Amino acid sequence: MGVLFDECAEHRIGTRVYLDRPFDIDGGARTHYTIPQLAALVQEAAGWLAAAGAAPGDRVAIVKDNHWDYDLLACAAVRVGAVPAQLSAHLSGEALGTLLARLGPALLVTTADVLERGRKEGTDLAAAARVTLVLDGAAPGTLGMDEVRGHTAPGPHRRHDDEPLVINHTSGTTGVPKLVTHSTRTIIGKLARFESVRLPRIGLRRSDTLVNASAFSHGRTFCWTASTLCMAPAEISIITTQDPYLADPVLRAHPPTVLEALPASFVRFLPLTEGLDNPFRRVRTVISTYDAMHPPTVRAYLTASRHPRPVWVEGWGQTETGPLTFRFHTRQSAHKASGGAGSRNLGRPVPLKTRLRVVDPDTFRPLPRGEAGLVLARTAACALGYIGEEDRWSAKRHGMWWNTGDIGARNRDGSIELLDREVDRTPQLSCLRTEDVLEARLPQALECVVLADPDQDPLPVVVTADGLLDQAGWKEAVRGLPPLREPVALTWDEVPRTGTGKVRRRELLHRLTGRTDTYGSGRWT
Template sequence: MGVLFDRCADRGTATRVHLDRPFDLAPERGTDYTVPQLAVLVRDLAGRLTAAGAGRGDRVAIVKDNHWDYDLLACAAVRIGAVPAQLSAHLAPHVLAVLLDRLRPALLVTTTALLEHCRRAGHDPGALARTVMTLDGPAPGALGPDDVRGHDAPAPRSRHDDDPLVVHHTSGTTGVPKLVVHSTRTIIGKLARFETVRYPRIGLRRDDVLANASAFAHGRTFCWTASVLCLAPRALTILSRADPDTADPLLRARPPTVVEALPVAYVRLRPLTRRLDHAFRDVRLFISTYDAVHPPVLRAYLEASGHRAPLWMQGWGQTETGPLTFRFHTRRSTRRAARPSGDRAGARNLGRPVPVRTRLRVVDPDTLRPVPRGRPGLLLARTPACALTYPGEADRWAAKHVGRWWSTGDFGIRHRDGTVELLDREVDRTPQLSCLRTEDLLEDRLPQALEVVVLAVPGQPPLPVVVTEDGALEVEAWRRAVAGLPPLQPPTVLTWDLLPRTGTGKVRRGALLHRLTGRTETGGSGRWT
């Protein structure tokens, strides 16, 4: 990864990169790049990191606003032999302090605004790193851009394929995220390399225009950066913010043929599908990871595409394992995707395990013995792409293993046809119903809902939270939506900005439950989180 951009530039990769805003680390360089220009930027960053005192074996923590320059900084750190740790700026200051304490980085790369925000909250991240470097200007106790600019990068430094390469963190929906260490073998050799094959229909082509609206601090985009540069599409469009008004002119200027985005980004950009001559008219392939996308959103994009037979590829996996299953949606399948229980065409059907590389097993969460197909249980996985450890939490890492199997912490069903249906996180489950399946059904019955979240409340019926544009919901519309469902509490209706979310847009269910009820206990054991 340290010489990825150099090698692609030397190979003559002609991909053009277009940004929705300049990189935070190079605001003066604009929004359009060639691959050779990106290679020069990575080498320049490697020189800056070296001037700041980072070197072989050091951990370099990166915390900044969301943008693809997260991965450029990570590649620069890898180039000098360091181990980058990409941490989301969405983390609360006290949570960021916990993760930095576990990392104890030699260098913290951040921005003046984030540094000041954390210090005002009483958590100085600079106290947990040997050196602090800010990207956008001077700050007390930190090296600024002028202090490190203009230094030559050292020669690239290699490492063993099984040595630590990069550190990411999990989404953190249930509390403080876990830090996850991957090696070159796991995240590049087993994950990125798998994506560099030009598979029929789903493989990236040289004439594709790929738009990506993701959370660039997370492991998915580090892997994506490696694979997409090797596949060399015609153009990349990077969206650092899922704002329809900002994204619309950028996407219209170069209509994408492939789109990869966070589920929450698809929700926020959905209004664009209703505009005349919209930007998604040429899309042949939509890709989503991190979380399932609700059926109304799937249908909106697939129906909006002017392609004869557009596909939606949904991946399910974890930071620790990478993708475990793939599922494909079509216009036809999404029209029946939100039927009541037992429908395997629904959005919560995750498809089948990745061929050759992944095995899945469903076990009783108490006895850990396998259960028959068709019965719910705890999902276990085996994959050679599994990460190395949790820094600072080795005991927790060991506790997630069941022999040679890895506990995903998810509760689901393995059907007789081999497909896997996700019911709930084990910590969030309730005996009355599947919260996730019920959310899909309610969203389908409530067109005005931007999102529905069903929270398990021990000893009580589940609590539904309905998100609308104006925070209002008609009583009669709700009565029709819950017809035939198990008992639910009266809905809490909120606007979008009132939901606590992670950096990947997932709802922090525990935080939302505590905010609404004052309770913190959950329906599951929490043993596998």
């Protein structure tokens, strides 16, 4: 990864890159790059890191605003032999302080805003690192960019395929995220290499315009960076915002043929799917990861496309494992799912890569098909471990099997039906299935969240544009469902979320009820 951009430039890959805003690591206002220009920027950044003291084997923590230059900085750190740790600036100061304490980085690369927010929340983030480099200024005891610019990058440092390559954190829906370490073999050899195959119909083509609206501090985009550059599409457009009206100009200037985004971004961009001239009219492939996608959202994007046979590729996996299953949606299957059945079928395990089994949560004995239990996975792409939480990692390993912490059932055809996270489950119903049904029956809902609450019926939360909910429509929507409490209507911004847009269910439950206890044990979060 340290020489990825150099090698792509040497092979004269002609991909053009467009940004919705300039990189935080480039002092200019440039929003258009060629691959050689990106290679030069990575080399320049490697010089900065070396000048700041980063050396082979050191950990370099990166905390900044959301942008693809997270991965450029990570590649620069890899180039000098360091191990980059990409941390989301969306995390609270307390959570960031905890993660930095576990990391003990030699260098922290961050911004003045991140440091100031940490101080306001009672955490001195700079104190956790030997040296702190501030990208947009300087503060007492830190380095500014003027002090490191112009330094020549050292030659690329090679490492063994099984040594730590990159550290990413999990989404953190239930508390402080875990720090996951991947090696070159796991995240590049097993994951990125698999994505670099030009599969019929869904594989990336050299003529494609690829748009990615993601959370670039997470491991998914590090892997995506490796595979996408090697596939050499004609254009790559990077979107860092979830505001549809800020994203719209970039989408219209470079209409995607392949679109990847966070589930939350897909929901926020829904108003853009309307009309014959919508920016998604050329889309042939849509890719979603991170979280469950509800059928009405899938249907809206496939309907917006004017391609004769658009496909939605939904992947299910975890930071620790990469993708475990794939499922393909077409207009026909999305229309059927939007009828209110509430299926959470995740598809089959990745062929030749992944094995799955469903076991009893108490005995860990395999369960017959159709019975719900804990989903275990076996994959050669499994990470090396958690930083500072070795016991937690060991508790989730069962021989060669990894405990996903999800409750599901295996269907007769081998596919997996996801019911809930173990920590979020309730005996009355599947929260995820019920959310699907409610979203299908409530057109005004941006999102529905069903919260398990011990000793009471589940609490439904309906997210709408204005925070209002029609009671007559609600009564019709819950017809035939298990008992639910009276709904709470909120706006999008009133719901606590992770950096990837996932709902922090326990925090939301606490805000609404003052409680955080659930039916689930939470032993495998």
